[in-house]
Amino acid sequence: MFSAVADSWSVRLRAEFAQRLMKARKGLAAFAIMAGALGLGMGLAWNTGLFGGGSAAAAAQTAQIREEAARRAEHLAFTEAYLDHETREMRVASGETLAGLLVRAGASRDETNAALASLNGVYDPRRLRPGQSVSLFFSDARLTGVAFRSEPGASVTANRTTAGFAAREVLMPLTFENARIAAQVETSLYATALSLGATDREIAALADAFSYDVDFQRDVRPGDDFELVFERYYDDEGNTVRTGDLLFVALETRRGQRNFYSFLAPGDARPDWYDAEGKSARRFLMRTPINGARLSSGFGMRRHPILGYSRMHRGTDFAAPIGTPILAAGEGTVVRAGPFSSYGNYVRIRHANGYETAYAHMSRFARGIRAGSRVRQGQIIGYVGNTGRSTGPHLHYEVMRRGQQINPINLQVANGRNLTGRALELFNIERQRIDTLRQVRASETTEAALHGAAAVATP
Ligand SMILES: [Zn+2]
Structure with a gap:
C-alpha cells in the first residue's frame, strides 16, 4: 500500500520538482551542440517501454522530461559537419505547410520537394502545428538539413546526403x-x-x-x-x-x-x-497520524492550559492549521464518530489485539466516516479543528490498549510481518x-x- 502520507508528501514534492524543471529548461536554451554524438547509437535504450506504467502525474512528468531530451536530440542529430552551417530557427505560421515554411526560409523548390519526399514513411508534415519551431541548416545558400520535434523525446531530421535528402526519427540514447x-x-x-x-x-x-x-x-x-x-x-x-x-x-x-x-x-x-x-x-499503528504537524504536547503530566492545574495528559497533541487531514493510524473499524463532550468532534477506531485510537477536536469528519465504517491505515478520517475544550487548532491523539491510554511513543507493536x-x-x-x-x-x-x-x- 502506498500510504496517503506519502501521497500528500509527494504532491508538495512534485510542486517543487516542477519549479526546478522549469528552471532547468530555461538553462537549456544556451546549451552547446555536442559534436559526434551520432556515434552513440541513437535509440539504443530509449523505447516506449521505458515509459510505461506510473501515475498520471508521473506520466506528465515523464512527458516533460522527454520533451527536454528531445530538444537535445534535435541538435545532437546534426554532426560536426553542421556546426559551420548557417542555422535558421523558424516557427510554423498559422495555416502554413512545411513546404511553405521551407520556401519562406529561402530553400529552392527542388530542395523543398526533395526534403519533403524524404519524409515519406518517417513523418507526416501535416502533423506540424502553428508555432512549432523548425531548425533549418544552410551551407552556401543551399538547404542542408531540417530538424524538428516529432513528439516528446523524439525528433525528425532530414539531411542532405550525396543521394538527395535522407530523413529519420531520432531517439535519445539512455x-x-x-x-x-x-x-x-x-x-x-x-x-x-x-x-x-x-x-x-x-x-x-x-x-x-x-x-x-x-x-x-x-x-x-x-x-x-x-x-x-x-x-x-x-x-x-x-x-x-x-x-x-x-x-x-x-x-x-x-x-x-x-x-x-x-x-x-x-x-x-x-x-x-x-x-x-x-x-x-x-x-501496526502510526505514531504520528498527521502530516506537517508540530508536536505541541506529549503524553504525561502537564499543566492543563484551560483548567490551570497539573494533571495527566493521556494523549499526544499535534498543532496544525485547521483543515489539516488526520489519518487513521491503522486498519480498523470506527466505533464512534461525533461530538463527545470536551473532546469536541471525535473519532475512535478499534484495531486488532485490543488496541483503539482516538482523535479529538476535529473541525469536521471525512466523508463516509461513521460508527461501523471500515478504515485503512493512512486513510483520511477527518480534519484538524478547535472544537471541544481546546485552546487552539490541534489534534489530540490517543492510543488505548484494553481501554487504557498508553504513550504512543512506546508503541512497540510491529505488524507481525516477519519474513520466514x-x-x-x-x-x-x-x-x-x-x-x-x-x-x-x-x-x-x-x-x-x-x-x-x-x-x-x-x-
Ligand atoms: Zn491533548
Whole structure:
C-alpha cells in the first residue's frame, strides 16, 4: 500500500520538482551542440517501454522530461559537419505547410520537394502545428538539413546526403545504472537528493518507507545522513530521464539509523520495505497520524492550559492549521464518530489485539466516516479543528490498549510481518545483491573522488 502520507508528501514534492524543471529548461536554451554524438547509437535504450506504467502525474512528468531530451536530440542529430552551417530557427505560421515554411526560409523548390519526399514513411508534415519551431541548416545558400520535434523525446531530421535528402526519427540514447546516493541533508532532504540525480519518485518512496518511524518535519535536520539505491536511466549529459525501482533506503537522524530493503515477498502484489532481518517497516499503528504537524504536547503530566492545574495528559497533541487531514493510524473499524463532550468532534477506531485510537477536536469528519465504517491505515478520517475544550487548532491523539491510554511513543507493536522460511531465504539473496551493489558503487565514488574526477559515477 502506498500510504496517503506519502501521497500528500509527494504532491508538495512534485510542486517543487516542477519549479526546478522549469528552471532547468530555461538553462537549456544556451546549451552547446555536442559534436559526434551520432556515434552513440541513437535509440539504443530509449523505447516506449521505458515509459510505461506510473501515475498520471508521473506520466506528465515523464512527458516533460522527454520533451527536454528531445530538444537535445534535435541538435545532437546534426554532426560536426553542421556546426559551420548557417542555422535558421523558424516557427510554423498559422495555416502554413512545411513546404511553405521551407520556401519562406529561402530553400529552392527542388530542395523543398526533395526534403519533403524524404519524409515519406518517417513523418507526416501535416502533423506540424502553428508555432512549432523548425531548425533549418544552410551551407552556401543551399538547404542542408531540417530538424524538428516529432513528439516528446523524439525528433525528425532530414539531411542532405550525396543521394538527395535522407530523413529519420531520432531517439535519445539512455544509459542504465544502479545509482547510489549517499549524502548529508543540506537545506532539505528533497533538495539534496534531487541535486544528486534522484527524482521525486524516489523521495516519495523513501518517505513511504519511513512514514511509520520518522516525522519528516520534526526529525530530519540538515546534517542527517541518507542513502538511496535506485535504478536510473540517464542521457548523455548525465540527466536522469527516468528511474526504475528503488532498492534501498537509509536514514540516520538523531533518533538513530534505519536501513530498509525493497523486496517482493512470494504471493505479494507489490514490493515492501524490510530491515536487514526481514522485518517489515510497516507498523501496526502510526505514531504520528498527521502530516506537517508540530508536536505541541506529549503524553504525561502537564499543566492543563484551560483548567490551570497539573494533571495527566493521556494523549499526544499535534498543532496544525485547521483543515489539516488526520489519518487513521491503522486498519480498523470506527466505533464512534461525533461530538463527545470536551473532546469536541471525535473519532475512535478499534484495531486488532485490543488496541483503539482516538482523535479529538476535529473541525469536521471525512466523508463516509461513521460508527461501523471500515478504515485503512493512512486513510483520511477527518480534519484538524478547535472544537471541544481546546485552546487552539490541534489534534489530540490517543492510543488505548484494553481501554487504557498508553504513550504512543512506546508503541512497540510491529505488524507481525516477519519474513520466514523460503521468503526469508529469497530476501537474504536480494539483500546481499543490494549490499554488494552499494559497496561497488561506494568504492567507485571513492575512486572517482581520489582521482579528482569531475564527474563521479553518480552525478
Ligand atoms: Zn491533548
